Amino acid sequence: MDFWKGAFVSLRHTKHYFRAVFLIIGALFAFFIVRAFLLPGSFGEFGYYRGDNVAEQMAKPVRFAAREACADCHGDIWKTHQSGSHAPVQCQNCHDALAVHFDVEKGEFIGKMPIQRTSKLCLRCHDDLPSRPDGFPKIDLEDHLKDIPDAHKPEVCFQCHQPHSPKIGDQGPVTRDQ
Amino acid sequence: MNKKEGKIDEKPEEMGRRDFIKKGCEIAAGTMFVGLLPFKSARAEKEVERIPRPEGHPDYNWEDHLYAYVIDTRKCIGCGMCVQACRKENNVPEGFYRTWVERYEVSAEDAIKVDSPHGGENGFTADTPGFNVSKGYFVPKMCNHCSNSPCTQVCPVGASYKTKEGVVLVDDKRCVGCGYCVQACPYGSRFLNPVTKTAEKCTWCYHRITRGLKPACVQACPVGARMFGDVKKEDDPVRKILAKERIQVLQPEKLTKPTCFYIGLDKGVR
Numbered sequence: 153m154d155f156w157k158g159a160f161v162s163l164r165h166t167k168h169y170f171r172a173v174f175l176i177i178g179a180l181f182a183f184f185i186v187r188a189f190l191l192p193g194s195f196g197e198f199g200y201y202r203g204d205n206v207a208e209q210m211a212k213p214v215r216f217a218a219r220e221a222c223a224d225c226h227g228d229i230w231k232t233h234q235s236g237s238h239a240p241v242q243c244q245n246c247h248d249a250l251a252v253h254f255d256v257e258k259g260e261f262i263g264k265m266p267i268q269r270t271s272k273l274c275l276r277c278h279d280d281l282p283s284r285p286d287g288f289p290k291i292d293l294e295d296h297l298k299d300i301p302d303a304h305k306p307e308v309c310f311q312c313h314q315p316h317s318p319k320i321g322d323q324g325p326v327t328r329d330q
Numbered sequence: 331m332n333k334k335e336g337k338i339d340e341k342p343e344e345m346g347r348r349d350f351i352k353k354g355c356e357i358a359a360g361t362m363f364v365g366l367l368p369f370k371s372a373r374a375e376k377e378v379e380r381i382p383r384p385e386g387h388p389d390y391n392w393e394d395h396l397y398a399y400v401i402d403t404r405k406c407i408g409c410g411m412c413v414q415a416c417r418k419e420n421n422v423p424e425g426f427y428r429t430w431v432e433r434y435e436v437s438a439e440d441a442i443k444v445d446s447p448h449g450g451e452n453g454f455t456a457d458t459p460g461f462n463v464s465k466g467y468f469v470p471k472m473c474n475h476c477s478n479s480p481c482t483q484v485c486p487v488g489a490s491y492k493t494k495e496g497v498v499l500v501d502d503k504r505c506v507g508c509g510y511c512v513q514a515c516p517y518g519s520r521f522l523n524p525v526t527k528t529a530e531k532c533t534w535c536y537h538r539i540t541r542g543l544k545p546a547c548v549q550a551c552p553v554g555a556r557m558f559g560d561v562k563k564e565d566d567p568v569r570k571i572l573a574k575e576r577i578q579v580l581q582p583e584k585l586t587k588p589t590c591f592y593i594g595l596d597k598g599v600r
Contacts, residue, residue: 171348171351174351174352174355175351177355177358178351178354178355178358181358181361181362185361192504195488197380199491199492200488200491201491201501202488202489202501202503203380203382205491205499205501205503205504206382206392206499207382207383207384208501208503209533209536209537210382210383210385210536210541211384211385212536213537214419214537214538214543215546216415216418216538216546216549216550218543218549219549240552240554241552242549242552244415244550245411245414245415245552248418249418275453275455276410276411276452277407277409277552279453279454279456281408281433281454281455281456281466282435282463283433283434283435283454283463283466283468284407284466284468285404285406285407285467
């Protein structure tokens with residue numbers, strides 16, 4: 153008899169547990185429902201992130217056009233440039249990104265390409281710094297300009313070198329329209 | 331306490347606690363089963379249909395690519411064109427850098443000077459390290475797009491993630507700007523954008539590479555010190571370099587498994 157009594161008592165007490173379990177399940181439901189409303193629709197589509205963001209990242213505008221893009225309009229300079237020793241330097245390095253010059257989709261001219269016509273631009277690559285690798289054409293400015301008049305002028309380099317094809321003899325000195 | 335005692339205080343028209351919980355659970359269970367079934371099937375359809383693609387490239391499939399980056403420090407001349415191109419392409423705010431170039435000057439006695447004025451954006455000029463420079467070199471740096479990326483692991487809101495092509499990106503609409511990822515990156519590649527107040531970093535120009543272009547920094551490099559490729563393409567030059575050359579990564583002891591590889595790193599570089 154004692155055994156049955158004990159069983160009855162324990163059964164009565166299990167009701168509390170059921171109540172607690174129901175509450176926990178209810179709380180879990182509430183959590184998942186609130187979560188479903190708070191998370192963006194594409195979250196978790198490919199992983200623990202918002203799936204739509206991948207396409208958003210792809211859709212950002214391209215500002216630097218492909219290297220060859222300039223050839224479409226500026227064929228003459230492009231040919232000079234490609235045959236010279238500055239061929240590996242893309243046009244948009246010294247000028248600017250195509251996006252400030254021409255809208256390709258609309259076919260509209262936006263503005264003139266900026267260009268820095270000073271020796272500073274040349275020295276960015278050719279200054280004789282100890283960290284610069286040997287074999288690359290490095291210029292010790294004082295030594296290089298020792299026989300040149302007007303050596304103090306900022307545009308001194310362009311008196312002899314044509315930046316699009318800088319080897320002396322390949323092309324004449326730079327002119328304004330180039 | 332038995333059933334009868336429990337009902338003493340109860341008014342007949344009101345619902346008891348027990349009934350309330352019971353009803354609540356029934357409704358919740360019902361909602362779940364009704365709600366879950368169509369939801370799941372809609373999701374399954376979505377996954378089949380949806381592959382993210384850039385506009386005008388219907389054949390792009392991100393499962394077909396796995397990108398890698400190689401930097402040859404022996405070639406770098408420190409012109410900083412890459413840093414400039416990155417800022418223009420990605421509209422990086424002044425004073426912050428997604429990529430930068432460091433100049434190392436080392437003496438025969440192992441004294442070392444490292445500097446990176448404006449991230450190398452305006453190039454480098456002669457400086458006075460205070461010792462005779464016996465060797466010097468430039469090291470371009472950027473996000474290493476680690477396979478085992480600490481930055482994505484610490485993000486509490488799922489804003490930072492790795493795409494299937496191996497590119498680590500930040501969702502600026504989801505980012506709350508807590509800065510955990512900025513702290514977690516051992517390479518210092520991330521920063522909080524002062525305008526948007528969200529984390530920002532190199533994306534390998536995700537908008538360019540998915541359209542078949544090179545990242546802006548790679549295209550800008552005049553000496554080919556920066557190379558970008560796809561290791562899932564058989565005749566890819568970067569894949570060949572990874573297979574044949576002696577390559578290194580930055581801070582290998584961190585076990586982050588970078589997918590940005592270096593050639594010719596000196597021991598002083600971290």
